[in-house]
Amino acid sequence: MQKGRCVMGMNLKFFDALKFLVRKPHTVRVPYEKKEPAKRYRGIHVNDWEKCIGCGNCAKICTCQAIEMVEIPTLTPKMGATNLRPQVDYGRCSFCGQCVDVCPTGSLKLSTEYEIISSDINDFKFIPNLNRDSGPGTGWESDIESSLLDFKRVEMPERDPKERKKDFDWVLKGFSEEEAVFEAVRCLGCALCVQGCPTGMYIPEYINAIFNKDYEKSVEWMFINNPLPEVCGTICTHRCEDACVYHNRGQAVQIRYLKGFAAGKVDDYEKVVGISKKKADKKVALIGAGPASLSCAFYLRREGVDAVIYEAQKVAGGMLKLGIPRYRLPDSILSKEIDFIKKQGVEIKFGIRVGVDVTFEQLLKMYDAVFIGTGYHVGSRMGIPGDEGEGVFDAATLLRDVNLGKEVKIGKKVLVIGGGDVAMDATRTALRLGAEEVILSYRRRYVDMPASDEEKHEAEAEGVKFMTQTLPVEIVRDKNGRITKVKYVETEMVHEEGARRPKPVPKMDNVMEWEIDTVIMAIGQKPDWSFLPDEWKNKIKFDRRMNHIIVNDDMMTDVEGVFAGGDIVNPRADAISAIADGRKAALGIIKYLEIRK
Amino acid sequence: MGKIREFDFEYFIGPAHPGVTGNMSYHIWAEGDTILKIEPNLGYLHRGFEKLVEQRHWIKNFPLILRICVPEPDVNEVLLAMAVEELNEIDVPERAQYIRIIVLELARLAAYLFYFGGVAGAIGLYTIPQWTIGDRDYILDLFEELTGGRVYHIYQTIGGVRRDTPEGFEERVLKVLDYLEERLKDYDKLFFEHPLFLKRTKGIGIVDKDTALRFSVTGPNLRAAGVNYDVRKQEPYLIYDRFDFDVPDIYRDGDVYSRAMQRRLEFAESIRIIRQAIDKMPGGAVNIKIRNPFEYRVRAGSTYVKLESSKGEYGFYVVSDGGVLPYRLHVRGPSFSHGLQLVRHIAEGTNIADISMILFSLDVCPPDAER
Ligand SMILES: Cc1cc2nc3c(=O)[nH]c(=O)nc-3n(C[C@H](O)[C@H](O)[C@H](O)COP(=O)(O)OP(=O)(O)OC[C@H]3O[C@@H](n4cnc5c(N)ncnc54)[C@H](O)[C@@H]3O)c2cc1C
Ligand code: SF4
Ligand code: SF4
Numbered sequence: 001m002q003k004g005r006c007v008m009g010m011n012l013k014f015f016d017a018l019k020f021l022v023r024k025p026h027t028v029r030v031p032y033e034k035k036e037p038a039k040r041y042r043g044i045h046v047n048d049w050e051k052c053i054g055c056g057n058c059a060k061i062c063t064c065q066a067i068e069m070v071e072i073p074t075l076t077p078k079m080g081a082t083n084l085r086p087q088v089d090y091g092r093c094s095f096c097g098q099c100v101d102v103c104p105t106g107s108l109k110l111s112t113e114y115e116i117i118s119s120d121i122n123d124f125k126f127i128p129n130l131n132r133d134s135g136p137g138t139g140w141e142s143d144i145e146s147s148l149l150d151f152k153r154v155e156m157p158e159r160d161p162k163e164r165k166k167d168f169d170w171v172l173k174g175f176s177e178e179e180a181v182f183e184a185v186r187c188l189g190c191a192l193c194v195q196g197c198p199t200g201m202y203i204p205e206y207i208n209a210i211f212n213k214d215y216e217k218s219v220e221w222m223f224i225n226n227p228l229p230e231v232c233g234t235i236c237t238h239r240c241e242d243a244c245v246y247h248n249r250g251q252a253v254q255i256r257y258l259k260g261f262a263a264g265k266v267d268d269y270e271k272v273v274g275i276s277k278k279k280a281d282k283k284v285a286l287i288g289a290g291p292a293s294l295s296c297a298f299y300l301r302r303e304g305v306d307a308v309i310y311e312a313q314k315v316a317g318g319m320l321k322l323g324i325p326r327y328r329l330p331d332s333i334l335s336k337e338i339d340f341i342k343k344q345g346v347e348i349k350f351g352i353r354v355g356v357d358v359t360f361e362q363l364l365k366m367y368d369a370v371f372i373g374t375g376y377h378v379g380s381r382m383g384i385p386g387d388e389g390e391g392v393f394d395a396a397t398l399l400r401d402v403n404l405g406k407e408v409k410i411g412k413k414v415l416v417i418g419g420g421d422v423a424m425d426a427t428r429t430a431l432r433l434g435a436e437e438v439i440l441s442y443r444r445r446y447v448d449m450p451a452s453d454e455e456k457h458e459a460e461a462e463g464v465k466f467m468t469q470t471l472p473v474e475i476v477r478d479k480n481g482r483i484t485k486v487k488y489v490e491t492e493m494v495h496e497e498g499a500r501r502p503k504p505v506p507k508m509d510n511v512m513e514w515e516i517d518t519v520i521m522a523i524g525q526k527p528d529w530s531f532l533p534d535e536w537k538n539k540i541k542f543d544r545r546m547n548h549i550i551v552n553d554d555m556m557t558d559v560e561g562v563f564a565g566g567d568i569v570n571p572r573a574d575a576i577s578a579i580a581d582g583r584k585a586a587l588g589i590i591k592y593l594e595i596r597k
Numbered sequence: 598m599g600k601i602r603e604f605d606f607e608y609f610i611g612p613a614h615p616g617v618t619g620n621m622s623y624h625i626w627a628e629g630d631t632i633l634k635i636e637p638n639l640g641y642l643h644r645g646f647e648k649l650v651e652q653r654h655w656i657k658n659f660p661l662i663l664r665i666c667v668p669e670p671d672v673n674e675v676l677l678a679m680a681v682e683e684l685n686e687i688d689v690p691e692r693a694q695y696i697r698i699i700v701l702e703l704a705r706l707a708a709y710l711f712y713f714g715g716v717a718g719a720i721g722l723y724t725i726p727q728w729t730i731g732d733r734d735y736i737l738d739l740f741e742e743l744t745g746g747r748v749y750h751i752y753q754t755i756g757g758v759r760r761d762t763p764e765g766f767e768e769r770v771l772k773v774l775d776y777l778e779e780r781l782k783d784y785d786k787l788f789f790e791h792p793l794f795l796k797r798t799k800g801i802g803i804v805d806k807d808t809a810l811r812f813s814v815t816g817p818n819l820r821a822a823g824v825n826y827d828v829r830k831q832e833p834y835l836i837y838d839r840f841d842f843d844v845p846d847i848y849r850d851g852d853v854y855s856r857a858m859q860r861r862l863e864f865a866e867s868i869r870i871i872r873q874a875i876d877k878m879p880g881g882a883v884n885i886k887i888r889n890p891f892e893y894r895v896r897a898g899s900t901y902v903k904l905e906s907s908k909g910e911y912g913f914y915v916v917s918d919g920g921v922l923p924y925r926l927h928v929r930g931p932s933f934s935h936g937l938q939l940v941r942h943i944a945e946g947t948n949i950a951d952i953s954m955i956l957f958s959l960d961v962c963p964p965d966a967e968r
Contacts (some may be wrong), residue, residue, distance in 0.1 A: 016786070027730070027731050038741040038742040038745070038763075039763060040742070040763065041741060042745040061654075061656075061890060061891070062657075063658070063661050094660050095746065096750070097745060098656070098657070098660060098751075102890060113624070140745045146759060148754075148890045149889070149890075150889075182888075183890050185888050186889055187892075188889060188891060189891065307859040542917075593903065
């Protein structure tokens with residue numbers, strides 16, 4: 001029985017066998033036919049040099065150490081990039097594709113090409129470019145969803161716009177520790193962000209310390225080149241985030257707010273940073289108590305140099321205190337950090353305006369060096385009919401008065417003119433002062449607005465009405481001089497040959513009106529050089545329009561011993577650039593004083 | 598066995614011998630055709646995986662650890678993922694769970710096809726390896742489509758799988774399954790019912806129940822010895838408890854024949870499982886975000902995870918000190934007991950012509966003993 005069945009089954013039936021005769025062989029094909037690889041086949045590396053930023057994360061993840069970053073001298077890297085490009089070694093590579101999955105830009109992929117036939121061993125070690133690309137949608141490509149990286153940041157919790165616009169309390173609620181650590185883990189440590197930071201803060205280091213919940217360590221890293229970390233952690237323009245590798249395809253790490261979070265966790269900086277006991281027997285005068293001077297004075301004191309700041313106002317902080325509204329930067333944060341700077345031995349003489357209460361030349365005589373950090377404090381006006389008189393403010397003055405606690409009366413229907421961050425601050429301050437309707441008029445398009453996206457969004461969330469491509473032409477007043485209307489026209493964006501960006505051209509034939517009772521002009525600030533005697537205006541070198549002082553790498557002006565920094569030097573005009581300038585000037589001054597010794 | 602005498606023959610088979618299932622060798626002493634003594638000889642493949650693992654971030658170990666086993670690399674990937682997921686208490690998305698089952702069972706099918714070819718080849722039925730290796734390619738094609746790789750898939754990751762299934766993948770899997778089911782009939786005719794096969798394999802290389810238990814034999818080798826133990830049933834991992842399949846319990850003689858037939862029946866069961874998985878697979882995400890591969894940490898602790906591989910029980914003992922690198926990873930491969938210990942016991946006294954077949958029938962994969 002058993003045997004019979006076996007014999008039966010011994011051979012395939014004739015027809016069974018016949019079917020194999022005509023079947024196309026699946027594995028080996030003669031004559032040779034190239035196998036069509038699957039769509040997501042992991043073949044030869046391809047790298048788009050345009051997109052690649054040379055961050056080296058591909059090399060870092062490679063378990064086979066098959067990737068080496070090599071310098072391409074012919075490449076000029078943009079901000080947040082290097083001229084390194086990955087080189088792969090096919091003697092090592094295992095074609096796992098993890099390099100692709102970690103690549104933040106998505107420049108790297110494995111194409112469906114799989115043949116490298118060569119007798120030259122060097123052909124198997126090469127710097128991938130687009131040469132062997134099998135085309136989009138083929139091969140092992142990087143995409144946001146399947147990336148090993150999380151391109152979504154932890155959003156900073158904010159107060160409800162409807163509530164927050166009623167008062168000047170802080171808009172942000174701050175991270176919880178859990179949120180901060182969860183966000184901090186995203187930092188890959190590639191440090192390209194540092195390129196974006198004017199003062200080159202130790203970003204990966206302080207974020208890593210946050211990840212390890214070691215906030216004191218974190219603050220220690222920060223103070224190396226920034227004595228106002230919590231302030232910056234609240235209102236900085238975060239150029240670092242623009243240089244963050246995640247920014248290429250998604251949301252940058254919340255570098256700014258992480259810094260603020262960690263600095264906020266350390267109540268007593270003295271415990272971490274200490275007070276310098278050095279003595280240098282030199283003294284430096286600094287004009288203006290803005291971030292530039294504060295930073296300069298701090299680092300001078302760290303080296304034992306006496307630093308005396310002359311400040312026209314009764315308060316310290318410059319525009320941090322006088323410009324930035326309190327709902328964005330609470331006093332508690334500002335005074336905590338300024339107090340610590342004072343504790344280092346920095347002296348601030350309040351209410352002394354250089355040029356009025358003491359002359360510039362007196363300072364030069366009394367001190368070994370002088371630092372000028374007077375900022376941009378004169379608001380501009382448009383000069384249209386009706387702009388003189390009651391009900392028209394310039395933003396700088398209005399914000400200063402509000403911040404100094406003066407009573408400021410505005411109406412119910414407010415027009416703010418401008419498109420920068422100062423304009424955003426003016427709109428939102430107007431709301432908090434009781435305006436019922438706030439219109440923002442900007443002559444270019446929404447995308448052209450220099451204000452940061454987040455400021456724009458926040459203003460919109462609070463109910464500010466954006467009227468872009470409009471241009472006020474006349475402020476209409478009634479017989480009592482009170483503003484009733486603002487006449488305006490629309491503009492058209494015209495691209496002129498050779499121009500960098502399109503120009504707004506007013507369409508004058510169609511004049512329209514808004515019902516308005518208050519106008520705030522936020523169309524820019526100017527420096528005030530009146531403290532400089534005329535001969536000094538000639539000695540010190542300015543740019544063509546006298547907007548900025550020209551300095552060397554040590555922040556020294558053309559006049560020996562006179563240094564400058566902050567808004568009056570730096571067209572970037574933000575706090576962190578002022579801080580960077582201040583620190584650089586401090587190092588420059590120390591160098592200068594040593595040479596003179 | 599008897600004492601080895603001067604004039605007895607001494608043979609070396611392997612490491613490069615068609616009758617050995619990988620880079621491993623056996624040293625054989627024989628009296629005429631009868632084997633007196635057999636000594637496995639390891640070391641040709643030792644790459645120090647367990648140590649290398651300790652020097653790599655968790656995620657970087659996926660492309661490394663799977664290289665322990667060529668015919669069925671996926672088990673290594675899945676085990677590493679399972680260990681991390683257990684220690685970090687990760688909920689793996691449903692869809693990924695089903696995809697994992699499909700991957701594991703497809704891998705089992707591919708490994709069994711290898712096995713059939715191996716045993717048949719060792720007997721001299723050379724058509725069978727041609728067929729099975731060719732048919733295995735259809736499965737590799739599926740893997741290539743799904744994972745981008747044919748042999749080493751590097752498809753698992755912490756919290757799921759790296760990519761979702763491509764368009765129309767499920768239908769193509771079903772087509773291959775249909776084909777394989779049809780092919781099983783051909784295999785039956787030309788192999789499993791072939792008189793040569795029956796004659797050569799019945800009563801040869803017997804591992805009885807007691808021996809099997811004594812030598813920690815697992816997997817189909819154990820089941821063929823009459824112990825119906827399958828990790829998928831007895832201690833279901835992943836989502837195996839959601840599937841309806843049988844652990845065949847017909848062949849229990851513990852000989853080469855039973856071991857091959859056991860796998861033949863299990864082959865059909867795996868097809869059943871895959872069909873159910875495709876049928877039940879929900880939509881949704883296939884992985885979770887680990888956020889930063891270089892900072893990914895695993896909570897301090899240790900775990901032993903195991904699964905039923907085509908060769909037997911395969912386990913990882915993983916220790917984490919809470920850091921970004923594993924503190925220790927130990928691999929428990931089935932081939933250690935099968936290929937090193939058991940072979941010594943059962944091969945002695947057998948005919949030298951049968952030794953390759955016996956080795957193949959145990960499905961020894963030397964690298965999982967040499968980590
Ligand atoms: C409304 C507003 C919002 C802003 N928001 C941001 C922001 O969100 N983030 C950001 O990074 N930057 C912001 N900035 C810019 C930032 O505040 C400035 O770039 C920065 O403060 C410049 O620092 P500084 O030290 O150069 O000058 P300032 O901060 O302007 O400080 C100059 C100081 O010098 C004093 N001073 C001037 N003349 C004399 C004199 N003759 N004698 C004595 N003292 C004098 C002034 O009273 C002032 O205190 C904002 C600016 C404004 C106006
Ligand atoms: S990870 Fe991507 S962007 Fe960074 S260096 Fe490598 S290829 Fe370039
Ligand atoms: S594919 Fe894998 S092994 Fe090859 S270079 Fe990329 S990360 Fe390294």
